[in-house]
Amino acid sequence: MPTHADVNIISLPRLAHARAGDKGERLNLALFAYDPRHYDTLLAQVTEVRVQALFAHRGVSRVRRYPLPGLAGMNLVLDDVLQGGVNGALNLDGHGKTLSFLLLGMEIALPATHAE
Template identity: 50%
Template sequence: MSTSITLADYAHARAGDKGNILCIAVFPLNPEHYQWLKRELTPARVGEQFAGRRPSAVKRYEIDSLQALNFVLDGALEGGVTRSPGLDRHGKSLSYLLLSMQLPPPH
């Protein structure tokens, strides 16, 4: 039995930006896994996953009515749309970085 899973097997995500702030909303594929997501997908773990982007802060907002977690990563977009030389200055593809995270499986 595997000791970890890939988040993409249990959730989907959408990313957006505002200046130099990256926002990623995560939704479980199965509503039964929402509590597991709340337990395992912590701001600290998300910060570790995005360490290479050097966010200055990672905040998590729980949206129980939608069974969603919204992560806000300050300073994660290399200065934002008008300053970053990166290919994806808006951070739209960064939801896939989060979805590649390894977590303990739900039980």
């Protein structure tokens, strides 16, 4: 990720919002840009590799990303991340809705020339 003076590092919620759903061990995260002008930036930086690294501590085995250009969004499908699922997990609230906030904790490099 660039760290030059021509780039601002911002938190993802300044550019997008997320929705989540879960079924068994699979988590579905939908991410949508508030402004379609930021879609290409999100697509370039919210990659399968970065998302897998972000959720590695939860044991995620695979991340698939499905771009939704007409909606300025993407759908992320994470396998084996729910630690047994809602009914099988020993931890509290370790399912989809809470994990969308983990995704929104990601930092994004936004060119300084972009208006937020």
